[in-house]
Amino acid sequence: MQKRKRYASIDKKECVACGSCIKICPLAAITVPKGIHAEVNRNQCIGCGKCLKSCPASVIEIVDEVMHKEDISYEKQTKKVV
């Protein structure tokens, strides 16, 4: 048994907080909490990739997270897909 989740991930160290990704996200899943760098709310994000294309600094990637159930616990595997 496994659970999957696809979401955007932002390299906070390289983000320049320009706001392009925030404007284009259809689900309002990105914020700039302290005006320093953008952050993705993984619970809202559907991994559509629109923000990735809008980022002038190319600091967004889409990752696919798979949780494999081993006995009673889940083992997490995360990989970059875009």
Ligand code: SF4
């Ligand atoms: S991948 Fe789509 S839903 Fe997720 S933050 Fe980017 S634009 Fe929003």
Ligand code: SF4
């Ligand atoms: S578009 Fe890129 S550089 Fe601009 S706020 Fe979003 S992640 Fe940061």
